[in-house]
Amino acid sequence: MSEDDSIYRELDVTPVVNAAGTKTRIGGSRIRPGALDAMRRAADEFVEIGDLEARASTSIADVTGAEAGYVTSGASAGLLLCAAAAIAGHDVGVMNALPDTSDVPSEIVMPRTHRTGYDHAFRTAGASIVDVGTNDRYLGTGATDVEPWQLDRAITDETVAVGYIEKSYTQPPLASVVEVAHRNDVPVIVDAAAEVPPRENLSAFIETGADMVVFSGGKGIRGPQTTGFVAGKREYVASIAAQHLDMHVANDLWEPPTDLIDRERFDGVPRQGIGRPLKVGKEELVGAIRALELFVEEDHGRLEAKWIDLAEAMAERLAETGLGVRVTSPNGTSVAPEVVVDVEATGVGTNATELARALRDEDPRVYVGTDDLSDGKIVVNPMCLDESEAEYVIDRIVANVE
Ligand SMILES: *Cc1c(COP(=O)(O)O)cnc(C)c1O
Numbered sequence: 001m002s003e004d005d006s007i008y009r010e011l012d013v014t015p016v017v018n019a020a021g022t023k024t025r026i027g028g029s030r031i032r033p034g035a036l037d038a039m040r041r042a043a044d045e046f047v048e049i050g051d052l053e054a055r056a057s058t059s060i061a062d063v064t065g066a067e068a069g070y071v072t073s074g075a076s077a078g079l080l081l082c083a084a085a086a087i088a089g090h091d092v093g094v095m096n097a098l099p100d101t102s103d104v105p106s107e108i109v110m111p112r113t114h115r116t117g118y119d120h121a122f123r124t125a126g127a128s129i130v131d132v133g134t135n136d137r138y139l140g141t142g143a144t145d146v147e148p149w150q151l152d153r154a155i156t157d158e159t160v161a162v163g164y165i166e167k168s169y170t171q172p173p174l175a176s177v178v179e180v181a182h183r184n185d186v187p188v189i190v191d192a193a194a195e196v197p198p199r200e201n202l203s204a205f206i207e208t209g210a211d212m213v214v215f216s217g218g219k220g221i222r223g224p225q226t227t228g229f230v231a232g233k234r235e236y237v238a239s240i241a242a243q244h245l246d247m248h249v250a251n252d253l254w255e256p257p258t259d260l261i262d263r264e265r266f267d268g269v270p271r272q273g274i275g276r277p278l279k280v281g282k283e284e285l286v287g288a289i290r291a292l293e294l295f296v297e298e299d300h301g302r303l304e305a306k307w308i309d310l311a312e313a314m315a316e317r318l319a320e321t322g323l324g325v326r327v328t329s330p331n332g333t334s335v336a337p338e339v340v341v342d343v344e345a346t347g348v349g350t351n352a353t354e355l356a357r358a359l360r361d362e363d364p365r366v367y368v369g370t371d372d373l374s375d376g377k378i379v380v381n382p383m384c385l386d387e388s389e390a391e392y393v394i395d396r397i398v399a400n401v402e
Helices: 033-042 049-064 075-088 092-097 117-124 148-154 174-183 201-207 234-244 282-297 300-320 352-360 387-401
Strands: 016-019 068-072 107-111 128-132 159-165 188-191 212-216 228-232 324-327 339-342 365-368 377-380
Touching (some): 016 387, 049 068, 049 228, 068 075, 068 282, 075 092, 075 117, 075 188, 075 212, 075 228, 075 234, 107 117, 148 174, 159 174, 228 234, 300 339, 300 387, 352 365, 352 377, 352 387, 365 387, 377 387
Parallel strands (some): 016 365, 107 159, 188 212
Antiparallel strands (some): 068 228
């Protein structure tokens, strides 16, 4: 961060120092300089967007092991498009009717414990969600979230897909869900938005048998904020493309890239589909392709070591002031180590919520992780901090607990 040439200062908007990790509401991540440079160059020329998506498909297929891929305007947009593809397939009539699904199967079955606010994207495409199972796992009765037979029963002629959110804590394992879904001839859509790094996760869920996997482009991959990736089977990616690309084109002139779309399978041109409001510009597309390439080439061991060093240095300074701190290993909710500050246990003259609020009122504003406020804890995440920012964050925490 350079205070001197802050564009946000210029716009009279207070900038944020991000100690919370890759959170969309405070700007996600720092875009890779190489991706930004590519975007600047992309802005100067014109290109057929379908051709560029076909090129992106090749890159995504390479790194994920999927048949094809597609750049979307975020993981959330990807979920919407996956649902649209599962519902409409190559049927131009259904595509044009979406989100009206009154005449066609449109149910997405999900384990109940996989429901999140993000699955609104499925419903936006016209799907309805059928959630099954319970949240009994934590009762200690031996019950699990959902048994394979329960998923099996829930899949009917109305089902178009099974939805799955990938987190280290989600149950049942993806492999068993894939098995049930495929036995019933329906695809599995995996929300893996925040699961990279590690790099292996780019291919892990495809290897396990998922039909469509969604990643965020603006989190750990550090592409443009308004990008995401779908990796999956060619037939679904073709349907996504047909429902996303701008389709103001004369019937006889419609020659979509053959790598992406098999023209023969469409009765006509699907006009401005359900995905059209989720447009991706040439700049974002190029930025996403380049960021993905750079992410794959990156030395992740070194990156993690850097995060650990930063987290430990911050923890040490906080501990010196008598605060109860602990450094976590990368876990289910964060791909980076984090510094957990136990505000409550330390008995300082504030509590976690007050401290988080006071930090946000600083100038620049400081955002820390707030998922553990109810336990009296704030969390400092090193992913989006450089050394001087980390120092500022610690200074402001110390100042606010004294
Ligand atoms: C961040 C996130 C999304 C949304 O990703 P965007 O790229 O911001 O659209 C969806 N699902 C989960 C689990 C996420 O963490």
